Amino acid sequence: MPHFAASSPVAEMANPVPSACCMVLAAVVVVYAQRHSQPDSHTQFERVGADVTMKCGSMDWDAAVTWTVNGTDIDESHLNGSYLILKNVDLSQSGQYSCYEGSAWHLKYQTTLKVGTPPREPVLMCRSNNYPKGFYCSWHLPTPTYIPNIFNISVIHGTKEMVCEKDAVPKNRCHIRYLQLFSTVKYKVTLTVTNALGKNYTTVTFDEFAIVKPDPPESVVAKPVPNNPRRLEVSWQNPSSWPDPESFPLKFFLRYRPLILDQWQHVELSDGTSHTITDAYAGKEYIIQVAAKDNDIGTWSDWSVAVHATPWTEEPKHLTTEAQITETTSASTSSFMAPPTTKICDKGAVVGSGAVAVCWTAGLVVAAYSALFI
């Protein structure tokens, strides 16, 4: 029985299409490989405003090349021969620049251009919020450089160099344990910032006591005092970062004001973590904050989170029908008069039935109104 061999005329007629496809596919793969084959990768850093000239690797000046940036062709007007010329570069021109030879699109050179600025003098701050354990220093640049920066910090105490251990979070901070306490010798901290375009540094000098600044007090709570329309009870806790409040006690500064006024009242408290405000305006909502300071050294903390509270006021009684009648018939003479047993402006007084304690000024106004209605 005859069988078709691979070289039979019928087989030959069936093969050309797959062969052609294979050849086209192979060509595409070659071109792709040529186009994306990796020469050595470069990175170059340039200052904002600089003029940049890029050479296409080892290609001659008169070679026919195509430049792209981030995959997009660059217009020939930017070329001088095979050199790419970028004048007065700005930040938007950062990117990956690639140079291809002629029509073969053979990748000859690639570089990542990063446009940025040299660092300005950094801002450095050191503070001890956990005295006497140690202190931390933190820093930042006043303006971004747009390229990577390396920070190095040195801490010198007298003749001794100390190690400032970098914190994982935040990255721009390091901390130091005190090896000595009560020293008059100053600390000198120098921060150097370096990037590919330049270098800068700053130095701060301070003594041990000057940088002590606790964190604000925590868990500030303000509550009305039952049956006391002019009192507010405020309590708080030492900041949790302060390690030993018993040996290193804090003192506190409390400020408070009614929301409707701008002027604060202040009270300094040498011990304890609570205070009763006794001169609040009845019925007015107050805003209250607390700050902390070591008893002997350093500076005041920032103000705590603000809390709001309103002094106690008596609940208005619900009126019944009889009460309403009674109220109506005696409205002109009794509804604005304080009960005879209640002293006006007595801070501790229990409020009588149906009346609210008023201060002297309001009392005079009330008396005037009463006179008009009689």
Added chain:
Amino acid sequence: MAGADSPSAALRRRDLCARGIRLAGKMRSDVVDLLDAYVEQQGLDASASVAAVEGVPPAAVERWDEQTGTQRLLENLAAYRAFRGLLAQMLEEQREQLGEADAALGRALAAVLLQVSAFAYHLEELLRLESRGPPTDEGDGPPPQPQSVFEQKLRGLGVLRELAQWAVRSARDLRQLAKPGPGAGSAPSPAESP
């Protein structure tokens, strides 16, 4: 004499510590004021660094939190006895240099000297309470005499600065001592890491 650990001794210790803390606070406040007046009067730069001066006990201490109560008291007492001599010398120098020209500075110096003496006595009382008794005040003789007027001024600056540090340290030491615990202010465990 009551044992160091008896309740009455503990109460007495707490009382002495509390008064000592108040005394140290007042002393520090007066020393800081005196320092400002001294710098101005002597025409010095307040930020000038002064190298460690011979005879001036440095307040700086390592492992402060590991000290025992007795160590604290002994170091404090030695320091204040030294300051007593140094301040007396400063007073004499100030009178020689300025005579009556700045009586206020002289009075302020004398007042601080009195407080230093009182504090030293206070520390001796505390040591007696620890059933230890204070060491005798042998003294190392008068403090070394600076050569020039300028050196005298610089040393005076160093003395007052170091005394201000000591006043803070003493308050902290007494607070440690006042903490309830076995024995006389036994050392707490080392501080934990931040």
